[in-house]
Amino acid sequence: MAERSPKKPSGQTGPISLGGNGPRRHLVKFPTDKAKLELMIAELFVNSRVLPNNDLRYFSNLKPNPENDLDFTVDTGLGKKLLELAEFAPLDKFKTSYDRAPPYLTMSQFCDFYLELINKKSNHQGGRDRLLLTYKTHSAFFVSLPVIEVVRRQLSLSQPKFERVYFLSPHDETDASTWEVFPGRPHAMFEKISTEDMLKMQIEVMNFDDIPLATE
Numbered sequence: 001m002a003e004r005s006p007k008k009p010s011g012q013t014g015p016i017s018l019g020g021n022g023p024r025r026h027l028v029k030f031p032t033d034k035a036k037l038e039l040m041i042a043e044l045f046v047n048s049r050v051l052p053n054n055d056l057r058y059f060s061n062l063k064p065n066p067e068n069d070l071d072f073t074v075d076t077g078l079g080k081k082l083l084e085l086a087e088f089a090p091l092d093k094f095k096t097s098y099d100r101a102p103p104y105l106t107m108s109q110f111c112d113f114y115l116e117l118i119n120k121k122s123n124h125q126g127g128r129d130r131l132l133l134t135y136k137t138h139s140a141f142f143v144s145l146p147v148i149e150v151v152r153r154q155l156s157l158s159q160p161k162f163e164r165v166y167f168l169s170p171h172d173e174t175d176a177s178t179w180e181v182f183p184g185r186p187h188a189m190f191e192k193i194s195t196e197d198m199l200k201m202q203i204e205v206m207n208f209d210d211i212p213l214a215t216e
Helices: 034-047 107-125 145-157
Strands: 016-019 022-025 059-064 072-076 079-087 104-106 127-135 162-170 176-182 202-204
Touching (some): 034 162, 034 176, 107 145, 107 162, 145 176
Antiparallel strands (some): 016 022
16 A cells, blocks of 8 residues: 655635625635645746746756655756755744734844745755755745845855755645745845845734635
8 A cells, every 4th residue: 555645734825806895815725635735836836937037947847756855856957956845834933823823023033934944954955956945835924025135145145055945935726926045136126225224124924814715
């Protein structure tokens, strides 16, 4: 009998629509099976447009790897790469659950937690021709452009072992947005703002619990 994949909890995320009855939430339907959820995220990545630009040119021919290896192998315009996935959900920092995620985080907290995830993965799975795909399943842990810029600057000073690091935010079961975090490119919006000043910002965590769910 084949070994069953463990279950993987996930949060709530998805787009907001506006209509005659007001705004409505549309939740992404994540598989509860860990292998199926990771395959869904990896397929979203392969089919998404990487911002600001994908220097690897394209992704294709996604293949799951055996257990005890990096999660996937993927073809790119610069050859085969190994792809490791990591959800960004620092619930352990607050000893809480998805539905009780804190309403506010300082910029410093958000960047520290996200950088810690990248470095932890880098130390264990990083290496040549290896890519790290971070993602969120809960709206509260969306990695915004200011966070990406600060983390990009920090990683440029202490480079991870991964060739590239990405962040993916699902819109639904077939569409997502992806940003290259490392090596990335400086964002024109923040070129005149120091890292010290950016770290003084406060991030309001995305919480849409008061918006009714859309009916099928």
